[in-house]
Amino acid sequence: MIIIPLYIFLFVYFALIFVSLIYVIFNFYHLFRFGSLETMTVFASFLFLAILIIIVFCSYQEIIKINWQNPIVVIHIPEFIYKIVPQGEIEMPWGLGNINLSNQLP
Amino acid sequence: MKLKRSLLQLDFDEKIIFFLHRHPFIFIKKFLVYLGLGALPFLVFFVLKSYFLGILENEIIYPLLILLASLWLVFIWISLFQGWINYYFDLYVVTNRQIISIDQAGLFNRTIAKQPLSRVQDISVESRGLFSTIFKYGNVYVQSAGAKERFIFSEVKDPYLVSGKINKLVREFLEKK
Numbered sequence: 001m002i003i004i005p006l007y008i009f010l011f012v013y014f015a016l017i018f019v020s021l022i023y024v025i026f027n028f029y030h031l032f033r034f035g036s037l038e039t040m041t042v043f044a045s046f047l048f049l050a051i052l053i054i055i056v057f058c059s060y061q062e063i064i065k066i067n068w069q070n071p072i073v074v075i076h077i078p079e080f081i082y083k084i085v086p087q088g089e090i091e092m093p094w095g096l097g098n099i100n101l102s103n104q105l106p
Numbered sequence: 107m108k109l110k111r112s113l114l115q116l117d118f119d120e121k122i123i124f125f126l127h128r129h130p131f132i133f134i135k136k137f138l139v140y141l142g143l144g145a146l147p148f149l150v151f152f153v154l155k156s157y158f159l160g161i162l163e164n165e166i167i168y169p170l171l172i173l174l175a176s177l178w179l180v181f182i183w184i185s186l187f188q189g190w191i192n193y194y195f196d197l198y199v200v201t202n203r204q205i206i207s208i209d210q211a212g213l214f215n216r217t218i219a220k221q222p223l224s225r226v227q228d229i230s231v232e233s234r235g236l237f238s239t240i241f242k243y244g245n246v247y248v249q250s251a252g253a254k255e256r257f258i259f260s261e262v263k264d265p266y267l268v269s270g271k272i273n274k275l276v277r278e279f280l281e282k283k
Contacts, residue, residue: 059176
């Protein structure tokens with residue numbers, strides 16, 4: 001039985017958040033390169049960062065409530081595989097849903 | 107706003123007479139659109155909670171909705187910030203020698219167009235629609251003999267006042283010449 005856990009989506013989420021943070025850094029670089037350190041730019045940057053932190057913090061509060069170990073897909077291995085692969089455990093990359101054949105045998 | 111002379115590549119003795127942004131209402135319009143888009147996840151949650159509670163109790167769909175909503179809000183907020191940067195750096199500068207248009211399109215696209223006052227032939231104003239009449243903004247078209255024949259000050263505040271000022275500057279410039 002192969003189990004694909006829910007936290008795969010969490011990885012994708014963090015990757016996208018990371019990309020957007022890099023984009024934010026580019027925006028700031030742009031803002032202070034063409035603009036200057038004046039009230040308007042500082043205020044806008046502060047407001048932007050404050051709201052962004054609030055969004056991320058509220059998301060974090062919801063994310064930690066969820067059990068990310070829940071499976072999204074459970075793939076049952078057909079019986080003929082047991083005949084091909086000797087009994088034992090097949091390790092999947094990064095330990096995702098390791099297959100333990102010995103437990104699955106009838 | 108402090109203008110960087112080096113960015114505009116002005117001559118040593120060139121003076122900035124005035125500079126213009128687009129009318130703030132243009133950004134407020136954008137802000138309201140983004141506000142509506144930002145409210146979308148909350149609206150979806152409200153609808154789901156009221157009519158499809160089963161979806162919110164689902165162990166797979168609920169976490170995905172949370173992640174999607176979070177990403178959506180982050181992207182909307184960043185886009186709005188970038189929209190403000192574009193608005194803030196879209197500039198029309200009038201000096202005692204030329205008019206300069208700085209068009210910021212995205213992070214890495216920036217167009218700076220210049221038109222010497224000596225080439226200005228005609229200035230016209232266009233103010234169309236309900237909002238532009240109420241909030242007093244519009245386009246100022248500067249017709250010239252240059253390569254870029256029509257120079258547009260898009261959606262600037264008090265377009266008639268701006269056209270009057272440019273007209274006066276052109277006249278003064280030609281008289282000095």
